[in-house]
Amino acid sequence: MSRPQNSIFIPPLFTRLGQSGMVLAIVLLLGFGLRLWHLDLKPLWLDEVLTAIFTMGRGYQDVPLNQFFPLTALDQVFTVQPGLSCADITQRITTESVHPPVFFCLLYRWMSWLNPQNWVWAMRFLPALFGVGAIAAMYWLNRVAFSTAAGLRAAALMAVSPFTVYLSQEARHYTLPMLLITLTLAFLVQMQQDVILQKRLRPLVWTSWVLLNSLALYTHYFCLLSLIAQIAALTGWLLWNHRSIARRYWIGWGLAISAIGLSYLPWLPTMISHFSRPETDWLIPYKPDWLDRLEPLYQTLVGWTLMVIALPVEGQPNWIVIPVTLLIIGFMLWFVWQLRTGWQKHWQNISNRPGTLLIAGFTACILLQFFAIVYLLNKDLTVVPRYNFIYYPSVCALLGACFTSPRAHTHPLIHPFTLTLIAGLLSSIFVVNGLVFQKSYHPDQVAQNMAFEPEKPLAVVVNYRSPQEVALGLSFALALRQQYPPETIDQLVRFAFVDRSEGYSEAWKKLSQIEQSLIPPLNLWVVASPGMRTKDYPQQLTLNAPSTPGTRPKMRCLVGDRLYRQGFPYQLYRCRSLDRK
Numbered sequence: 001m002s003r004p005q006n007s008i009f010i011p012p013l014f015t016r017l018g019q020s021g022m023v024l025a026i027v028l029l030l031g032f033g034l035r036l037w038h039l040d041l042k043p044l045w046l047d048e049v050l051t052a053i054f055t056m057g058r059g060y061q062d063v064p065l066n067q068f069f070p071l072t073a074l075d076q077v078f079t080v081q082p083g084l085s086c087a088d089i090t091q092r093i094t095t096e097s098v099h100p101p102v103f104f105c106l107l108y109r110w111m112s113w114l115n116p117q118n119w120v121w122a123m124r125f126l127p128a129l130f131g132v133g134a135i136a137a138m139y140w141l142n143r144v145a146f147s148t149a150a151g152l153r154a155a156a157l158m159a160v161s162p163f164t165v166y167l168s169q170e171a172r173h174y175t176l177p178m179l180l181i182t183l184t185l186a187f188l189v190q191m192q193q194d195v196i197l198q199k200r201l202r203p204l205v206w207t208s209w210v211l212l213n214s215l216a217l218y219t220h221y222f223c224l225l226s227l228i229a230q231i232a233a234l235t236g237w238l239l240w241n242h243r244s245i246a247r248r249y250w251i252g253w254g255l256a257i258s259a260i261g262l263s264y265l266p267w268l269p270t271m272i273s274h275f276s277r278p279e280t281d282w283l284i285p286y287k288p289d290w291l292d293r294l295e296p297l298y299q300t301l302v303g304w305t306l307m308v309i310a311l312p313v314e315g316q317p318n319w320i321v322i323p324v325t326l327l328i329i330g331f332m333l334w335f336v337w338q339l340r341t342g343w344q345k346h347w348q349n350i351s352n353r354p355g356t357l358l359i360a361g362f363t364a365c366i367l368l369q370f371f372a373i374v375y376l377l378n379k380d381l382t383v384v385p386r387y388n389f390i391y392y393p394s395v396c397a398l399l400g401a402c403f404t405s406p407r408a409h410t411h412p413l414i415h416p417f418t419l420t421l422i423a424g425l426l427s428s429i430f431v432v433n434g435l436v437f438q439k440s441y442h443p444d445q446v447a448q449n450m451a452f453e454p455e456k457p458l459a460v461v462v463n464y465r466s467p468q469e470v471a472l473g474l475s476f477a478l479a480l481r482q483q484y485p486p487e488t489i490d491q492l493v494r495f496a497f498v499d500r501s502e503g504y505s506e507a508w509k510k511l512s513q514i515e516q517s518l519i520p521p522l523n524l525w526v527v528a529s530p531g532m533r534t535k536d537y538p539q540q541l542t543l544n545a546p547s548t549p550g551t552r553p554k555m556r557c558l559v560g561d562r563l564y565r566q567g568f569p570y571q572l573y574r575c576r577s578l579d580r581k
Helices: 012-017 020-036 046-055 069-076 086-096 100-113 119-145 148-160 162-168 175-196 203-217 223-238 246-273 278-283 292-305 316-348 350-376 385-390 392-404 414-431 443-450 467-481 502-512
Strands: 458-464 493-499 522-527 539-542 554-566 568-577
Touching: 012 086, 020 148, 020 162, 020 223, 020 292, 020 414, 046 086, 046 100, 046 119, 046 385, 046 539, 069 467, 100 119, 100 175, 100 223, 119 148, 119 162, 119 175, 119 350, 119 385, 119 392, 148 316, 148 392, 148 414, 162 175, 162 246, 162 385, 162 414, 175 246, 175 350, 175 385, 175 392, 175 493, 203 223, 203 246, 223 246, 223 350, 223 385, 292 350, 292 385, 316 350, 316 385, 316 392, 443 467, 443 554, 443 568, 458 467, 458 502, 467 522, 493 502, 502 539, 522 554
Parallel strands: 458 493, 458 522
Antiparallel strands: 522 568, 539 554, 554 568
């Protein structure tokens, strides 16, 4: 089925910029600049700390536990261990995490090659590069499925999307699978076109689809949802057109699916064991009720909104939150209206329909799987917008296609696509400056609260029961390190992880037995589990003072007047020598 040449609409805004190659280059540069801007400004949060530990070739045994240590000791934890293979990284990931290994192996090689001074910037740089690659892949997907103009539109939308800029500045494995999924969709569309045009099977296309999907499965478990959706979308389309489908296409399709399954068999037992581990239990509501059952619906709408526009509302006063929220709602209502018009015009072009049905079918199947997981397995994937990376490429492709339809009597500067780009660009500026998609548990804010008296010695104790709580404490420690001058931090600050697996009473006993070198008076902050309240903290704790030969002096730590809660509570104690009142 051929597409009429005069059906491609290139808006005046793009026409002035020149040929499509130049426009694509500008889009890629814009996307690259947004992703690298302030790349190391925001603090590392829990999940990024986990990434750092594994990609440095380290494990939890490298973290000093049940002892007070200076913050400069973190240099050893976050230094790349040389000479490891991907098999070594994979072994550690298998036992200490619940993720496939490809991203961590790539990032380890990247960090080993760079050997950077600023390891936070370097660790986030590779996901940012994958994010730029996804922009180029998006252009190719829509060019194959629809037209060059649709490819440019979709690439531009992805370049300024606050959602993808946020993901690209995370040291996590989201942009790599997003890139792979975009490429697999492009090859899936080409496979569909082979069927439509009754062409012979192109081995390069079908083999590439198999290899990319296999690689994606070893990159992120959610790529299994993508594979199921791709199989369902193309199979459904083939069944709808079954009378005109030759047997060789069915055979080729079955062989391609079987090849992916065979490639994943070695990792299948590990995946099953990971699914039974407790690390994902945080997705389960504590006390599910009817309101919890409604939350995934509006959380999904919020996730869709953040793909297009994201303005500062987190931690802002009501006089900012209310008008900004109303502005976002008004923009999205206008946006949906514009999409409705664009969809109608896009659908009128018969040549667009096969690709549209395939990509829309993929999106619908992903959403069905999401809600099946939410309502059947009681794990709310919609609670965190970042998981939408799995179907964002298909959404972006459809948005780009809808905005490509010609509109009569529309000035380029007030074209809906132009206004959408401006909204996305403004939102991305807020993202890179940390005003939107703020880091979970706010490690920078926690550090500022703890260091409220920077001239006084400070001890921080994190009670832990799981590796995730150790990673959370490390994110606080890394942020706290930024609050003190390098020349005084070792004299003023000590940090400790205390095991609470046997209960808090045993944890307080262990704390009283740990040696520490800070001289009283000092401030002590105690980080506990999310359910801990002020009355649950003991009114007094005992802490060792610096010892001298033949003496083991103690400090009395009385509960202070400051308690903060950033998901996890942390309580202030003020410590004095026992001989002082």
